[in-house]
Amino acid sequence: VLLATRKDIPQGTLDLLILRILAREAMHGWGIMQRLRELTDDVFQVTPGSLFPALQRIEECGWASSSWDTSENNRKAKYYTITRAGRRQLAAEQAHWNAITLAVARVLEGA
């Protein structure tokens, strides 16, 4: 059976989704992966190969900070916390995204 419904996720969109998840609470890599799967109903194919580079990028841009902590099942894990710059970025990206989807939706409806 071909998993035709699983799509590669656009890079910028993945950053947006991760920031959205971190906006609710600080989270480690595995947790983010679980939330992504839940939220997108497995529509997007997110692999560690795309998740960890995205986290590296987000941290380097200063949108999230990281610290080592103990996870719920008593393991050491690297937690990412969204920063103020990250929230601003999230708001801006969200507004941008809304505007685009709205415009696209309008075009599609009008056609």
Place this chain on the structure above:
Amino acid sequence: MRPIRARLRALARRWRRPSSWERALDDELQAYLDQEIDVRIRAGMAPGEARRTALAEFGGVEQVKEQVRAIATGAWLDVLGQDLRYAVRALQHSRGFTALVMGSLAIGMAVTVAALAFLNASMLRPFPAVTSQDRLVRVAAIRQCGRPDCRVRMSSNADYEALANGLTGLQGLTAYTFAELPVALPAPRSMRGILTSANYFDVLGVGPSLGRGFAAADAETHAQVAVIAHHVWTQEFASDPSVVGRFISVANESVQIVGVAPPYFIGIDRIRPGNRPPDVWLPLWLAERVLPLARAEQRRQERDSYFAGRLRDRITAREVRAQAEVVAARLAASRSEPSSGSRADVRRVWIVEPEHWQFGIIIVMPIPILVLAIACVNAANLMLARGSQRQREIAIRLAIGAGRGRIIRQLLVESAILALVATAIAVPVAWWALQLASTPLNAPIPIDPTVLALTILTAAGTTMGFGFAPALRVSALQPSGTLGSTFGRQDSVPRQSRMRRLLVAAQMALSLGLLATAWQLVSTVRAQAVSSGTPAAQLLIARFNLQPLKMPPGEADRFYGALVESARRLPGIEAVGIARDTSVWTFGQGAAAASMLVWQPTDRPEESHSIIGGYAGGDIFDALGLRVLLGRSFTDADRQSRPQVAVVNKTFADAMTGPALGNRLRVATRNGNYASAMEVRVVGIIEPTVEPRFEPDARPAPKIYLPSPLGPEPALALYLRTAGSATSVAQPVRELVSAINPRVPILEIGSLAELNERSYEAQLWLARAAALLGVIGLLLATAGLYGVSSYVVAMRLRELAIRVALGAGPRTIVRMMLAQSMRVALIGLIVGGGAAVAASRIIQSEYHGIVGIDSLAFTGAGTLFLVAMLIASAVPAVQASRVDPIANLKDA
């Protein structure tokens, strides 16, 4: 785009603790995996199964790491660090290989660095100790004097003043002229002097190494001061610092030494071959006293001097030229002589004439580049050979996830390390060699930032040159094939061995071309030697110039007469003659000064021929060993007050219309005219002397000689034919001169062999350096062929063992191996020989200093080459014939 500040912070973090970043990434990925495994175990999977599926879903820990590294700022630092560590380890594993490659490259680099420094010194900074040479310009205001082709540089004091004031684009304009000066230290010396305006040292930006230069105050008082050259200070004054303030006598004028010029300072004019560097600088206002006007100068009523100036900031030579045109037009118009116009010339001093560029680039540079190329090929070959030994290692790296790019980068890092270390060895070696070279070349050859920058470029090019092709080749492996069980010691990639053979053939072609070119260069320089019938080691030549001594007319004649008479009585002397300086040979000096105007009977007064010649006294033709071909030599009866007869050489005789003997010619000195010319009859024809073979039309120049009395000739040379070595007579002749007149300095003394060598000393030195490089190139190529041949033997051990086992005798094996190596050598011989012939044809057409294709050079180089190649391939071939089939087939 990520903000710059965040990137910098990330970079700084990682720069400080690169290993902790790697560890954190490791931990984070491990934590992720552990979570996955935990979840699976909790769901009821067996731990082993949980681990396997988790890993499979994760998709390769190393690959994910590579992806994160690709994103992370500055991660290349870690990667580079990794590559470096790996490379150093790999190089340590094969010490012999590393030493060979580094040695090869170091030789190639050292040669190239030295050549770059040499070119830099001679092309871009030709004048030692002069600051910002690119801002200095030569200025000439030229007057057309009516007749076609008659141009005169205007160089009087008034012209200088007008130009100095009119050229506002210059920071300063200095005037100078050259002189040969008799100096008493008190020992008599003939010194090359430069007479300069007071601002000379300031305009050139030259700081004396001791004392001071000339000052404006000196000009006002017309102070009798001098600056001596550094070599005069060290040689004549034993580097005594108290020399400043001492008095010396220059042409009977007492002059105070006020400074010592910096080492190697020669002013802003190149020293022509055969000339000496300047010994002393005097102010121009002393010229009236120490330097009588030459006859041409007397006629024009002005001294020949040269102007040079320093451009102001942001002013171009073109702008100054426009100003100079205006001044020149005004000056030409103000002359009393008729003038048909004027022009001005302003050009930068360091723009060297095209023929010098050609010499530098066509003759000097290819040789070191060829050596470097040979060294690169050596290194590339070794890299390839090592690459095939490392196939397994590389296949494993490819199999566990390294991309081809990563492998290439890794191999290039290894090459870069090799090239860097080789360069680090090469620069001091080159520096040391240049220190040695600066003495014979009489110029400092510094390794300055320009040279270092070019060196780094060369090293980078070298890295690519020897590393890139092998890296491409080696990284193109198919891991499955290489790692399969059939992996053995054969040369598993046939294309690779073909490439190696091609490289060796190329290398041989290069080294043969190099050797032949170098050999040819040496013969070219040797061909500049002049000769006559007397062996060069048995002809002593002593040159004099009495003009600056301002002797009364009879005294010079008496001096020369006494000299010839008493020299005849010296022991071991067979014949003594005296002749106008440079009228026999010019030794690279202007022959124009030694030419006469000659009219044949059919010539009209304005149709004079300029022929080299002059008065010849004593038994000059006997001393030179020139046979009289027809007629007779001079007799005592000929030496009357006004010459009636002449002797010409065969070249001149052949050029005359009608029979030469008995022909009546009108002869005048260079500045004479038809009316004042004397009529002489040709009484003898002598053999011509042998001139430098490289001159455009290699025939000897036509020459004419008149019998003494020597008349107004102040600059003569004494020629002595000796029974034994001429050099041993030099000291008695020196003593003789100082006994006859202690004030007379000897300009130059030595056997013809020595003078020949002296006149092209620098070129000979360069040619010898080229020959040395040729030998180095051949050694490198020999080592290359030896390396590859032994490698081929090692690779083919199994095959050879089978052959021996099947009954091939040692002789068969040797013949087979030799045939293969020599086939490559033969290709190299043909290609290299062809290239060398083509190159020498090109050089010949571009630069006529080169003799034609020298068959001796080519056969000599070819033979040397074949012998070297035979040795290089014979040793491994003999080794191959001793293969033990049992030992080599057992473990197959």
